[in-house]
């Protein structure tokens with residue numbers, strides 16, 4: 371860790387030779403590799419200063435121990451129950467002791483034949499059932515509404531897009547819309563919904579080639595390239611509702627009038643969404659994008675640079691957690707391979723694709739919300755990413771703008787800053803961060819945008835993806851990591867629906883995996899270590915920033931009162947400052 375240095379831009383540093391030497395030492399300490407996954411920038415090794423310290427490791431081990439104990443207790447109770455049931459059935463069937471023993475061993479080894487239906491998957495939470503899962507359990511009649519709500523206020527609010535034409539809506543047509551409208555007791559047509567800018571879709575067809583994934587407990591795991599249509603119904607009681615789902619390209623289309631087929635189709639879509647959430651947004655566009663920002667920051671900015679001092683708390687432990695993601699999660703036999711329907715190779719390929727597709731300009735929150743047609747409260751009343759997220763983004767950008775303004779009075783100051791220009795070049799370089807569409811850093815606006823985006827990714831964006839996992843993804847009956855049966859045909863049965871659910875032991879593992887990722891909290895947005903800044907002008911900016919964040923939380927709480935379910939992951943009072951879980 372370099373010694374604390376007085377803040378200065380390179381063009382004003384009284385000792386440029388010493389600065390160049392410290393920067394060279396940093397570039398030696400932080401080196402890239404691009405093979406984990408292939409073509410994605412990562413740290414060749416994690417310097418000791420960036421590793422988890424003993425306190426964090428202790429807390430991490432504590433979380434794992436708590437989950438292991440929970441798993442052991444739940445599994446034991448579950449297996450005893452299974453064995454008792456099996457014994458009763460086997461005895462009633464007149465089986466011999468040997469036959470009963472063989473059956474019991476099969477249950478223990480394979481985890482039994484029981485599937486984690488919604489009521490079973492609920493058991494793993496004990497008394498701490500997440501609010502959305504509790505609402506679904508108590509009010510099954512609200513399932514359609516809360517299924518749709520998860521496109522806006524769920525774990526992946528990045529898939530939904532507005533449709534502009536009936537051609538874009540194909541193969542969904544007026545007949546599908548009419549069936550859904552009748553089931554939801556609403557009026558209107560597909561054409562009128564498009565004219566009113568109230569028709570939306572999600573499209574996961576790109577996953578379809580990966581549908582024959584690995585095995586779990588000898589059962590094939592599956593994910594399908596589903597797509598779905600949604601409508602915003604306006605009036606005195608606005609409702610965002612599902613219209614139709616196609617589970618596989620060119621396959622049959624299901625609407626809310628289709629009974630079991632509709633229930634299966636919703637589960638198929640949720641599973642596809644799980645894959646996009648975890649691989650495209652959480653792993654790739656949060657963890658790995660932030661790793662590229664972290665490396666570019668420490669390699670381009672000398673320790674005395676004000677931007678390096680600002681970003682340091684927002685990069686804390688990011689290299690460490692990403693190394694853990696690569697060394698454990700993404701290894702053969704570990705959770706990614708065990709839980710997801712895609713094979714390990716397919717999952718890694720999806721992460722690579724997401725990194726190559728990342729476009730920082732399109733990902734800027736205002737641009738993202740507008741490009742996907744979510745920007746009009748008149749046609750889409752509830753949208754947490756827009757209503758909660760954009761004010762948080764604005765607060766971050768205002769704070770960064772004020773901070774940058776302490777050191778740069780004009781674009782010429784940025785052009786004169788060789789380290790700021792190197793930061794942009796490093797982020798996009800082939801032998802650097804390899805992020806596409808990184809603009810040249812030659813203006814105050816561009817510098818503020820990039821730094822704000824780094825903080826947005828480290829904090830709110832990761833909170834959206836990471837912190838919501840317990841609520842939405844820990845329950846395999848809500849967001850399955852894999853399906854264990856076939857996509858619905860034209861006349862599916864209850865048995866077909868049951869076959870889709872995970873075996874109970876896999877469901878328990880899914881709970882433990884997503885629960886564990888939400889527990890470690892080592893820092894907080896708006897809190898900077900006492901020695902983070904030597905410039906006394908920074909403290910008042912932080913005070914204003916923290917006050918603005920607190921005021922936003924009060925407004926989020928007020929909005930939650932009228933939403934289909936509370937959305938709490940953009941509340942800043944519980945938001946981490948950096949990606950470390």
Ligand SMILES: [Fe+2]
Pocket residue numbers: 652657832836887949951
């Ligand atoms: Fe994470």
